[in-house]
Amino acid sequence: xxxxxxxxxxxxxxxxxxxxxxxxxxxxxxxxxxxxxxxxxxxxxxxxxxxxxxxxxxxxxxxxxxxxxxxxxxxxxxxxxxxxxxxxxxxxxxxxxxxxxxxxxxxxxxxxxxxxxxxxxxxxxxxxxxxxxxxxxxxxxxxxxxxxxxxxxxxxxxxxxxxxxxxxxxxxxxxxxxxxxxxxxxxxxxxxxxxxxxxxxxxxxxxxxxxxxxxxxxxxxxxxxxxxxxxxxxxxxxxxxxxxxxxxxxxxxxxxxxxxxxxxxxxxxxxxxxxxxxxxxxxxxxxxxxxxxxxxxxxxxxxxxxxxxxxxxxxxxxxxxxxxxxxxxxxxxxxxxxxxxxxxxxxxxxxxxxxxxxxxxxxxxxxxxxxxxxxxxxxxxxxxxxxxxxxxxxxxxxxxxxxxxxxxxxxxxxxxxxxxxxxxxxxxxxxxxxxxxxxxxxxxxxxxxxxxxxxxxxxxxxxxxxxxxxxxxxxxxxxxxxxxxxxxxxxxxxxxxxxxxxxxxxxxxxxxxxxxxxxxxxxxxxxxxxxxxxxxxxxxxxxxxxxxxxxxxxxxxxxxxxxxxxxxxxxxxxxxxx
Amino acid sequence: xxxxxxxxxxxxxxxxxxxxxxxxxxxxxxxxxxxxxxxxxxxxxxxxxxxxxxxxxxxxxxxxxxxxxxxxxxxxxxxxxxxxxxxxxxxxxxxxxxxxxxxxxxxxxxxxxxxxxxxxxxxxxxxxxxxxxxxxxxxxxxxxxxxxxxxxxxxxxxxxxxxxxxxxxxxxxxxxxxxxxxxxxxxxxxxxxxxxxxxxxxxxxxxxxxxxxxxxxxxxxxxxxxxxxxxxxxxxxxxxxxxxxxxxxxxxxxxxxxxxxxxxxxxxxxxxxxxxxxxxxxxxxxxxxxxxxxxxxxxxxxxxxxxxxxxxxxxxxxxxxxxxxxxxxxxxxxxx
Numbered sequence: 035x036x037x038x039x040x041x042x043x044x045x046x047x048x049x050x051x052x053x054x055x056x057x058x059x060x061x062x063x064x065x066x067x068x069x070x071x072x073x074x075x076x077x078x079x080x081x082x083x084x085x086x087x088x089x090x091x092x093x094x095x096x097x098x099x100x101x102x103x104x105x106x107x108x109x110x111x112x113x114x115x116x117x118x119x120x121x122x123x124x125x126x127x128x129x130x131x132x133x134x135x136x137x138x139x140x141x142x143x144x145x146x147x148x149x150x151x152x153x154x155x156x157x158x159x160x161x162x163x164x165x166x167x168x169x170x171x172x173x174x175x176x177x178x179x180x181x182x183x184x185x186x187x188x189x190x191x192x193x194x195x196x197x198x199x200x201x202x203x204x205x206x207x208x209x210x211x212x213x214x215x216x217x218x219x220x221x222x223x224x225x226x227x228x229x230x231x232x233x234x235x236x237x238x239x240x241x242x243x244x245x246x247x248x249x250x251x252x253x254x255x256x257x258x259x260x261x262x263x264x265x266x267x268x269x270x271x272x273x274x275x276x277x278x279x280x281x282x283x284x285x286x287x288x289x290x291x292x293x294x295x296x297x298x299x300x301x302x303x304x305x306x307x308x309x310x311x312x313x314x315x316x317x318x319x320x321x322x323x324x325x326x327x328x329x330x331x332x333x334x335x336x337x338x339x340x341x342x343x344x345x346x347x348x349x350x351x352x353x354x355x356x357x358x359x360x361x362x363x364x365x366x367x368x369x370x371x372x373x374x375x376x377x378x379x380x381x382x383x384x385x386x387x388x389x390x391x392x393x394x395x396x397x398x399x400x401x402x403x404x405x406x407x408x409x410x411x412x413x414x415x416x417x418x419x420x421x422x423x424x425x426x427x428x429x430x431x432x433x434x435x436x437x438x439x440x441x442x443x444x445x446x447x448x449x450x451x452x453x454x455x456x457x458x459x460x461x462x463x464x465x466x467x468x469x470x471x472x473x474x475x476x477x478x479x480x481x482x483x484x485x486x487x488x489x490x491x492x493x494x495x496x497x498x499x500x501x502x503x504x505x506x507x508x509x510x511x512x513x514x515x516x517x518x519x520x521x522x523x524x525x526x527x528x529x530x531x532x533x534x535x536x537x538x539x540x541x542x543x544x545x546x547x548x549x550x551x552x553x554x555x556x557x558x559x560x561x562x563x564x565x566x567x568x569x570x571x572x573x574x575x576x577x578x579x580x581x582x583x584x585x586x587x588x589x590x591x592x593x594x595x596x597x598x599x600x601x602x603x604x605x606x607x608x609x610x611x612x
Numbered sequence: 613x614x615x616x617x618x619x620x621x622x623x624x625x626x627x628x629x630x631x632x633x634x635x636x637x638x639x640x641x642x643x644x645x646x647x648x649x650x651x652x653x654x655x656x657x658x659x660x661x662x663x664x665x666x667x668x669x670x671x672x673x674x675x676x677x678x679x680x681x682x683x684x685x686x687x688x689x690x691x692x693x694x695x696x697x698x699x700x701x702x703x704x705x706x707x708x709x710x711x712x713x714x715x716x717x718x719x720x721x722x723x724x725x726x727x728x729x730x731x732x733x734x735x736x737x738x739x740x741x742x743x744x745x746x747x748x749x750x751x752x753x754x755x756x757x758x759x760x761x762x763x764x765x766x767x768x769x770x771x772x773x774x775x776x777x778x779x780x781x782x783x784x785x786x787x788x789x790x791x792x793x794x795x796x797x798x799x800x801x802x803x804x805x806x807x808x809x810x811x812x813x814x815x816x817x818x819x820x821x822x823x824x825x826x827x828x829x830x831x832x833x834x835x836x837x838x839x840x841x842x843x844x845x846x847x848x849x850x851x852x853x854x855x856x857x858x859x860x861x862x863x864x865x866x867x868x869x870x871x872x873x874x875x876x877x878x879x880x881x882x883x884x885x886x887x888x889x890x891x892x893x894x895x896x897x898x899x900x901x902x903x904x905x906x907x908x909x910x911x912x913x914x915x916x917x918x919x920x921x922x923x924x925x926x927x928x929x930x931x932x933x934x935x936x937x938x939x940x941x942x943x944x945x946x947x948x
Contacts (some may be wrong), residue, residue: 124938125937125938125941128938128941128942129941129942131942132941132942132943132944135917135918136917155769155772155919156765156768156769156772156919157771157772158771158772158775158808158811158812159775188753190744190751190752190753191751191752191753192751192752192753192912192913193752193915215917217917218917249914250901250910250911250912250914253752253753253912253913253914254753254754254910254912255753255912256753256754
């Protein structure tokens with residue numbers, strides 16, 4: 035009980051932490067995870083729609099750029115040509131150049147395909163050169179009122195230019211052919227913003243870069259440098275125009291969508307970095323992680339707090355139980371938490387009180403056992419009550435027995451032989467007394483006193499006493515016979531008497547005896563003293579009580595010390611015979 | 613308690629260490645950045661006053677690329693004060709300083725001086741002529757070496773100036789042309805002008821000037837020869853003296869056309885040339901991009917998209933001239 039308790043295999047803190055962690059973090063994980071998963075899916079779908087819309091809008095802006103030029107050109111092809119030089123058309127051409135910065139040169143061609151007016155920002159103007167326009171075969175095929183877009187060419191291997199031809203509504207008004215510097219799309223393309231850092235670019239049909247916010251990328255006209263952009267477009271095309279993800283020129287992942295510009299076969303691609311597009315999702319993930327960390331911290335703090343609240347009373351309980359276990363029954367466990375711990379402490383305190391009472395009783399009973407017959411002791415033990423030992427006046431049978439010639443024997447024989455004999459003698463007699471439910475109250479030297487009917491009541495105590503006395507004689511006589519080689523010259527006599535006596539405990543706490551007081555005790559002692567070897571002497575009260583159930587022989591009345599008149603004495607028959 | 617401490621403390625400590633580390637790293641990188649503040653070596657052929665409007669455009673471009681002088685970039689200016697022969701020495705001084713990037717705006721002379729000074733330090737030029745013809749770059753799209761820059765197209769459009777002058781004087785057959793013989797592009801410009809003149813069936817009187825007195829003499833000669841108009845070839849030496857040219861033109865009553873808008877703005881008749889604001893702004897952008905780590909060989913030479921005609925009607929009135937509608941409708945800006 036007092037030894038140290040075994041080491042803990044797991045602590046309360048760990049258990050609480052696991053429980054609280056599960057309570058806090060698992061819902062967070064589930065919520066965060068599902069939010070991220072569904073959020074990612076929804077965001078992806080939303081982004082696709084958004085990007086596709088952005089692509090269409092960007093394509094519309096590029097288309098507006100081209101349409102603006104086309105519409106301006108349409109002004110110059112409204113009136114039919116005369117044969118002579120036309121100053122007004124020349125002025126129209128100047129005004130167009132003034133109005134449309136992207137046009138670097140303009141050629142007005144008449145219905146026969148001859149150049150009539152040529153104006154340029156860089157080169158010399160020409161009027162009525164009369165030369166066939168180099169593109170005239172293509173120009174003839176333009177439907178009236180329609181436009182024709184030539185292939186993109188890179189001047190000096192760097193600047194992208196486009197030839198736009200616009201036909202009048204009648205063939206007689208001819209065609210306007212303009213060289214357009216596509217660098218000016220930069221103003222349009224660089225103004226397109228997708229999200230925060232997303233951008234747009236334009237590829238022509240063979241995959242050359244026409245427009246990009248980084249103009250130097252266009253001017254480099256480097257097919258290998260723009261390979262990622264071409265791959266991006268191919269990916270979108272492979273998904274039949276749906277938004278796709280891929281790598282940008284700088285290697286970062288982007289989401290891209292595409293819209294075509296009809297009539298000129300260009301593709302406008304918008305792209306947005308994946309990191310930016312999914313920023314809300316990443317933000318949500320970061321938030322969840324932050325909550326997880328906070329949650330873990332909270333779980334740990336709560337677990338710590340709860341553990342502290344638990345451990346203190348548990349420690350007090352542990353200490354209290356150890357003290358009580360060590361026998362300190364007056365110890366009281368003091369816990370005032372108002373909860374189950376306090377109740378448990380109260381229980382322990384009550385238990386300690388009970389233990390104290392029961393220990394006191396068992397100590398008392400233990401003391402009583404020393405002089406009570408085992409049956410008596412057991413009775414007292416069982417009833418848990420020693421009131422049976424309280425003083426009272428009762429009819430009892432008192433039996434005395436002692437050895438004849440013991441003094442001489444003890445003087446003659448070796449002490450160890452004497453003591454060994456005495457031990458055997460008492461052992462044997464003790465057994466007989468126990469067998470008959472009597473109480474051995476006293477022995478000294480070679481004599482002993484036995485009570486019957488007190489403290490344990492017995493029916494028919496006289497009969498019981500006579501039988502016991504006979505057994506005692508039988509036992510001792512056989513003991514003496516076995517010891518004949520010792521030449522002990524010993525005998526054994528027994529006397530018993532029935533009568534009222536005062537019985538009870540006498541003595542102090544340290545030295546306590548149960549005994550009987552009264553003339554019946556004297557009578558029994560005197561009868562024993564006057565009995566010869568192997569004789570059992572019985573007084574008249576006892577003899578009357580057995581009423582012939584045991585054969586008794588009345589001897590001559592004897593004068594006994596302390597008694598005025600001669601006392602009638604009976605002897606147990608069978609014992610006399612042997 | 614011990615359990616919770618054991619779990620909580622190292623986490624916070626680890627986090628704290630990580631945080632401290634990040635802070636230290638940022639401080640160190642900030643310090644490293646401070647230590648290595650990039651330096652732009654700016655080579656100017658004239659004085660800061662003449663360059664003022666160009667410098668504003670350059671600073672705009674630089675800011676567009678994320679750099680501001682005195683904050684995250686330093687600019688070391690070297691001015692030749694109009695003495696172009698000093699340019700190579702100034703360029704060498706900048707190269708010796710090991711500037712991060714050299715900016716050589718304002719003409720072929722400056723670009724050539726910068727190129728002769730270094731083969732390793734990136735150079736951003738700004739000029740009117742064709743850098744390929746001058747041998748500065750291998751091609752416009754792939755410059756190849758340590759040079760890239762912006763072309764303002766002013767040299768290419770010299771012949772247009774002759775055309776505009778002939779538009780103003782349709783009956784005249786002979787015009788005076790001012791050439792700076794010191795300019796690296798003078799030969800090619802003269803050749804182009806001669807070719808244009810022959811296709812327009814005109815004759816040219818080539819007059820040279822490469823110093824202040826020669827400029828005065830040039831205007832005197834034009835007025836003495838009774839030539840109807842004077843066409844200036846593209847040359848920074850002329851461009852940076854637009855105010856002076858306007859004075860001389862007014863004094864000698866000579867209708868003249870130059871490359872720079874500063875000329876009509878100062879009272880001259882006309883100008884036709886590239887938009888120098890655009891070209892200087894792009895120069896600033898390129899300088900910034902090179903500081904950021906891009907290689908000049910990856911940056912194609914840019915050509916300005918805007919070539920502008922300025923007409924001063926007041927000057928025309930003083931000269932007793934009527935501007936034809938073809939000129940007025942072509943003019944970007946008409947100064948009344």
